[in-house]
Amino acid sequence: MDNAALAEALLTVAEALDFLEENPFKAKAYQKAARSIMEMGAPARDIIEHGDITTVAGIGSSIGSVLKTWVVDRDFSLLTDLKARLPHGYFEMIKVPGLGMKKLRTLHRELGLSSVDDLLAAIDDGRLAGLKGFSDKGIARMRRSVLDVIGYRGWYLLDAAWSWMETMIESLSDAGLSVLPTGVCRRGMEVIEGIELLCLDRDGAHDAVQSCLGDVPGGRFSRDGSSYSLHHPEKTPVKVWMEAEESLVPALFVTTGSPSHLEQALMLGERRGVRVSRQGVSHSGTVIPVKDEADIYALLGMPYLPPEVREGRDMEWKPGVDGMLGGLVTRGDLRGILHVHTSMSDGHAPLKDMVRAAKDRGYCWIGISDHSRNAYYAGGLSVKDLKRQGEEIDALNREDPGFTILKGIESDILPDGSLDYPDNILKQLDFVVASVHSHMDMDRDAMTERIVRAIRNPFTSMIGHPTGRLLLSRRPYEVDMDAVMEEAARQGVSLELNAHPMRLDLDWRLIPSFVSRGGRLAINPDAHTPDGLDDVRYGIVIARKGFLTSRACINCLDARTAKEALAARWS
Ligand SMILES: [Zn+2]
Ligand SMILES: [Zn+2]
Structure with a gap:
């Protein structure tokens, strides 16, 4: 088990104890231990196996021995016993937006609901009406979310x-x-x-x-x-x-592309007398041996298309696509990384550890952006905190002139489209990621206007997680992305491709349209831990699906050029 898996298991214990209303101090201790494990630079597993994990701050002797049973004895009975005491559909129910633990407990205790299916039946029978904490409007919204959660099953x-x-x-x-x-x-x-x-x-x-x-x-x-x-x-x-060995390459080709990509490929082949099936490749009836998929694309008169772009869009087959394929962004092209949180807001590691982690991964620069003061739930930074962090960054930049730390903020976009620091504070920063974190149920026109106003703010460098979706959990908010992309491209504001696997937002389907308008993207890990920087791998594959080339990607610039590009509108 790696640190992330251990921390997740500890958090599950904490959550179960919390739901079951067992000793609240015990639940807090598990949360604290999970945080300590996440903040560790080294694998906790090694210390659990060969050392004394209770030497790590935040891990006491009883949790220490639980960790030992998990790692050394591979005995997870504590976890399975606790899970067995939860309503059987607990982990699906808790995914319903707006249904926190307290409401879930009420529904379980007062109405005996144990799953989202129970919940849907109870909503439709009118059993939630009049229940404390549940308004008619809230129930209607919850019903839509419950149907979404049911639709996510199996994904x-x-x-x-x-x-x-x-x-x-x-x-x-x-x-x-x-x-x-x-x-x-x-x-x-x-x-x-x-x-x-x-x-x-x-x-x-x-x-x-x-x-x-x-x-x-x-x-x-x-x-x-x-x-x-x-x-x-x-x-x-x-x-x-x-x-079989001779059908391995054709089978790989046939099973990789989307059904429409395959259909287009087969049609193209037909015109050239080439037949590709799972069993093999033939030309005018003669079997052609192929050593790799590039051979198959060559028979189709095409350059090799990497797997991630084989989605069946017209652009995949356009003449000149090879020119674009060569420039598709790779991990090796990334020189810097933006949108990183520290323990000053809701991150789990101090600034210097996040910087260390970026250096260890070969980056030349990093952009720190903790939450802004409106995000009180995420420990948003006061003006004083921001100043203190700025001084710390200056000191680290002096210490190692070969590596650049950019000062930034993830500023909430308030409902009226303004950012939540005054201009004289924003202009001291190197970049501003403007994100929507609240009031997500605005109607489409109002939300579009809100984000467009934020784009027009001269201090906005980029829009964070532009559609607000949480995959398999929360739909994107209602917004006219065409208008957002148009305005962002016009103003020279980048859009984020948030690489967190729950977001992967901007959607890859929108990337070609944004880039064709001259827009630039940043592949951002939105990291809250040192290991969170590695989420960039998901961002890269999504960026490549969207045909993003290194030219249109902020991360591929050197520190000085990136800094200029991010603050171009106010310097
Ligand atoms: Zn955010
Ligand atoms: Zn963030």
């Missing part, structure tokens, strides 16, 4: 799907098998229903796959002809297709 976020996919590939590879990811996981979709893998079918391969999948604790595996499926109650379903 997984990209990070969860990739992490499980990597675990499965590792275990199959350890068993001597050759495995390739394909389908939506290979294309890096933002939400995923299933993981598909292709496995080279050679002597003993079937037995090895069966024993690997059969060994997954809590998993249920089945065989269907030449494929195997693994279902696990908490993980993305996995399908493994067994492929």
Whole structure:
């Protein structure tokens, strides 16, 4: 278990204790321990196994021994017993926006509701009417959210799907098998229903796959002809297709692209006498051996299209697409990183640790942007805090002139479109990320006007998480993104591609339109921990899906040019 998994398990214990109204100090202690683990620079697992974890501030002896049972004995009974005492649909119910723990407890105790399905039935029967804390308007809104949550069933976020996919590939590879990811996981979709893998079918391969999948604790595996499926109650379903050596490349090609990309490819092939099927490739009836997918695209008269762009848009097949493909942004192109929180607001690590983490990852600059004072729920910075942080940044910049720390803020966009610091404060900063964090239920025109006003503020460098969506949890707010993109491009304000796997906002489908207007994007981790910087990997795949080239990406500039670009409108 890595630090993130340990912290998540500790938080689950805290949440369960909280819901069950057990000793509140105990729940707080688990929260504190989770925070300590998140803030650790080194793997907690090593200390738990070989040292004394209670030497870490915030972890006492009883939680220390719980950690030991998890890591050393692999005994999770505390967690499973606690989960068993929660309503059986608790983790789905808590995802319903506006249904906090207190309301959930009321619904469970007073009406016996244990799942979102129970909740939907109770709303439709009118059983929530008159219940303390539930207004008619709130109930109507809740019903829409409940239907959303039911619709999200069976879908997984990209990070969860990739992490499980990597675990499965590792275990199959350890068993001597050759495995390739394909389908939506290979294309890096933002939400995923299933993981598909292709496995080279050679002597003993079937037995090895069966024993690997059969060994997954809590998993249920089945065989269907030449494929195997693994279902696990908490993980993305996995399908493994067994492929003969000669059909591996065609199968990879056929199963990777979206159905419309494949349809377009097959049509293009037909015109050139090329047939591509899962079994193989032929030209005018003659079988053509292919060593990789580039060979197949060449037969179609196309450059190699990387998996993430194979979505079936016209632009994928346009002449000149190769010129764009070469410039698609890669992790190696990123010189700096923006939108990073520290423990001064709701981040979990102090400024110097976040800076260290950015240096360790090879970046040359970092832009710090804690929450602004309106975001009191996230420890937003007062003017005094901001000044203190600025001094700390100046000192660190003096210490290491080879690395640049930019001073910024993630300023709330207030309902009237203004930012929540006066101009004389904003102009002392290097950049301002303006984000909507409240009043998200405004109507479309009012929300569009609010964001457009924020874009017109001369101190705004970029709009954070432009649509406010939380994947598989909260819909984007109502906003005319065409008007937002138009105004942002006109004013030279960047849009964020928030790389947090729950956001991945700006949606990749909108990127080409924004860039074609001359707009620039920043791939931002919105990191709250040092490891959070690594979320950039999800941002990169989404950026590439949107055909983002390094030229239109703020992160690819050197520190001085980035600073100039971000503050161009007020310096
Ligand atoms: Zn934000
Ligand atoms: Zn943020």
